[in-house]
Amino acid sequence: MVEVVLSGPNLVMLLKLTHRQRLAPETRALTRRVYEQVAKVIDAVDPDANPGQPIPPIVLDDKLGNNE
Template sequence: MALFRRNPERKAARTARGAEKQSQQETRQHQQEAEWAAERLHQDRLATAAEISSATLVCHRDTWSFILDRTGSLGGFNRYDTLPPGVNTVTLSGPNLVAILTRMEAISTDSLVDTDRAIATRIYRAVAEIVDGVDPAAKDGEPVPDIVLDDRMGPTPAAGE
């Protein structure tokens, strides 16, 4: 009855396939847990942003146009506000911050356009960094730092300094 004899190579292959399948399932589970954690962090960030009465955004007019174009009516911005060329400051409310975070997060993860994804990611990270530094429990806390979207280096020292 050689038909029913166990083949050690087939058994080893089955064991390897089983281990690989289990490893893939564990990887999927870890990825799903990471996605849930990121979503919880994002939701907590939105709740904190909603509580901010005002924050100042410092950015180039083109960056502000990008934000206006992508947030649409969600941000409640006056689309007819025009800024002069160059770097400007814009006062944002908590709901404005929520709208910016919401749309920039969606664009940074879902957009097929590399340039939009890059710009949205930069804006999201800058706003998130400031929002994450706010303590919602502190009633008389420090003022919210400016959100600066300008990574230029400071002035270079003159020769000989």
């Protein structure tokens, strides 16, 4: 397990790179999984929360069939 901390601009770049449509099918499947997991956590963040509230981690699990 590796923990990586991304700044806001780096997170946006990750989303842009994983949302591209012109990718090989095997790459598209992988990037879709990454995009969906990142988007799920971003959608759950409350923009009106008090500053300093922890942001939930984004967990990318490479097990086949794992949708978490």
